[in-house]
Amino acid sequence: MEPRPAALDIALGHGRQPIAASARQAAGLTLWAERDAAHGWRIAAAAADPAPLTPLVGTAERVGDHVMLHGPADPANAAALRTLLPNLRPAPLALATSAGFGDRLGLATPGHVDALRAVGGEGRVAPIFAQQSVRENTRTGRTPQEVLDDATLGAFLAGWAGPVGADADHLKSEADVDAHLAVGFSFFTIDPGDHVVSEADALEGAALTEAFERRPPWAALDSDPADLLRRLAGTTVDLGDRPLTFAPGELERAAVKYGGALAHVARLARHLRGQAGPERAELEVSVDETDTPTTLAEHAYLAIELRRLGVDWVSLAPRFVGAFEKGVDYIGDLGALARDLDGHARVAAALGPYKLSLHSGSDKFAVYPIAVAAAGGLVHLKTAGTSYLEALRVAGQHDPDLLHAVMRLGLERFAEDVKSYHISGRPEGVPDLAALPGTAALALLEQTDARQVLHVTFGSALRTYGEPLKALLRAHPDDYRAALRRHFERHLAPFVGAATGGPA
Numbered sequence: 001m002e003p004r005p006a007a008l009d010i011a012l013g014h015g016r017q018p019i020a021a022s023a024r025q026a027a028g029l030t031l032w033a034e035r036d037a038a039h040g041w042r043i044a045a046a047a048a049d050p051a052p053l054t055p056l057v058g059t060a061e062r063v064g065d066h067v068m069l070h071g072p073a074d075p076a077n078a079a080a081l082r083t084l085l086p087n088l089r090p091a092p093l094a095l096a097t098s099a100g101f102g103d104r105l106g107l108a109t110p111g112h113v114d115a116l117r118a119v120g121g122e123g124r125v126a127p128i129f130a131q132q133s134v135r136e137n138t139r140t141g142r143t144p145q146e147v148l149d150d151a152t153l154g155a156f157l158a159g160w161a162g163p164v165g166a167d168a169d170h171l172k173s174e175a176d177v178d179a180h181l182a183v184g185f186s187f188f189t190i191d192p193g194d195h196v197v198s199e200a201d202a203l204e205g206a207a208l209t210e211a212f213e214r215r216p217p218w219a220a221l222d223s224d225p226a227d228l229l230r231r232l233a234g235t236t237v238d239l240g241d242r243p244l245t246f247a248p249g250e251l252e253r254a255a256v257k258y259g260g261a262l263a264h265v266a267r268l269a270r271h272l273r274g275q276a277g278p279e280r281a282e283l284e285v286s287v288d289e290t291d292t293p294t295t296l297a298e299h300a301y302l303a304i305e306l307r308r309l310g311v312d313w314v315s316l317a318p319r320f321v322g323a324f325e326k327g328v329d330y331i332g333d334l335g336a337l338a339r340d341l342d343g344h345a346r347v348a349a350a351l352g353p354y355k356l357s358l359h360s361g362s363d364k365f366a367v368y369p370i371a372v373a374a375a376g377g378l379v380h381l382k383t384a385g386t387s388y389l390e391a392l393r394v395a396g397q398h399d400p401d402l403l404h405a406v407m408r409l410g411l412e413r414f415a416e417d418v419k420s421y422h423i424s425g426r427p428e429g430v431p432d433l434a435a436l437p438g439t440a441a442l443a444l445l446e447q448t449d450a451r452q453v454l455h456v457t458f459g460s461a462l463r464t465y466g467e468p469l470k471a472l473l474r475a476h477p478d479d480y481r482a483a484l485r486r487h488f489e490r491h492l493a494p495f496v497g498a499a500t501g502g503p504a
């Protein structure tokens with residue numbers, strides 16, 4: 001802990017309410033957050049002369065031998081913070097063990113920081129506080145800029161002094177890449193899921209041969225069927241005591257299933273690299289949202305061919321065996337998952353190294369120790385909607401009627417909103433709300449069907465109840481932080497021991 005800056009004492013002496021944990025020293029100035037009755041909190045800074053304060057927007061006054069400024073926690077000052085405090089500028093995290101914290105309300109980052117600190121993860125697990133998929137932004141009505149600004153402000157409020165990444169999640173087009181690069185995202189998750197041909201799993205014999213000739217976009221892959229077979233058929237990837245050889249038909253099936261996806265990733269990666277080098281932007285490849293699991297041979301095919309096409313990536317999200325459904329623990333055989341994760345980790349080590357990315361990674365408490373055993377610290381854990389569910393928990397404590405209303409709306413909207421999600425929770429399984437009066441409504445957050453219905457209907461809920469929900473969280477910031485801390489300690493603790501440490 002740094003000694004408390006003198007400027008904080010001066011602020012206290014003038015009736016301000018500085019939040020001591022937020023205080024940071026930068027070139028020539030001290031910055032802190034302070035309580036503000038009207039908006040919850042605001043940004044403050046002090047310096048011996050006005051020059052270092054110029055990036056900030058606010059009201060300045062001379063107090064003794066300091067110039068003291070206070071201004072709103074708004075987009076202009078979020079940008080100023082990123083200028084003044086370089087660690088808040090998203091940067092590539094490379095192979096550091098990392099965790100992504102999606103935050104649909106823009107108020108969760110301080111709680112995420114608390115959890116990282118509570119488990120000793122600071123300096124060991126590199127955080128991505130700004131992370132939203134294009135699909136989430138469409139449903140919440142937020143822009144990439146708002147997502148980044150909210151994370152910047154939250155990290156500042158909590159006094160986060162380590163590096164941060166920012167994940168533009170599940171990008172599907174060049175326009176998606178551009179929109180996130182322009183505002184400073186650093187981690188680009190390319191999702192070629194629309195180009196994966198899942199029917200390939202069922203093809204055999206002549207049908208497979210014909211599809212192999214016809215389906216993959218060979219020109220875009222700078223290859224042809226004979227070339228691929230010549231290079232890879234019968235070759236072995238050394239995975240220690242689990243060598244992997246492309247069995248007859250396996251390479252053909254992998255090319256049919258993932259050839260189009262490969263070409264799509266290569267195209268978006270080239271588009272990204274045309275504008276930003278690896279020191280500015282890193283890349284994840286995600287094929288997690290497909291109907292069928294990614295076999296080890298398919299993973300190896302993807303990695304070998306991505307490399308050949310000049311793509312550089314730091315993490316890859318296969319579709320693992322079993323089900324990684326939203327908001328609930330793993331569904332499936334944990335023994336089979338352990339063997340699957342071990343195999344994928346070996347492929348990633350042999351053909352990388354790169355991290356295995358666990359998408360839909362929230363609430364998978366049975367999976368984390370298995371993932372660490374398989375991959376050590378070469379893991380990226382990605383969570384999204386679970387922080388929203390924790391916000392609903394706080395709502396249930398202070399305003400159970402609001403939680404009831406969100407649940408009722410979710411039941412109405414489910415049939416429409418569930419499209420594009422793979423979950424097994426159903427409205428019929430949600431407990432009768434009449435039997436859960438008052439804070440008994442909190443039981444909804446312990447029940448699988450209710451959690452999943454709430455999880456996938458967040459867009460509808462935020463359109464109708466976003467403002468009251470955010471107002472409630474702003475009125476009870478410590479409760480939201482405590483709920484998130486409790487919840488995320490369980491997510492992060494298993495990774496800390498094996499973590500590879502943050503970037504310098």
Ligand SMILES: [Zn+2]
Binds near residue numbers: 286289
């Ligand atoms: Zn995903």
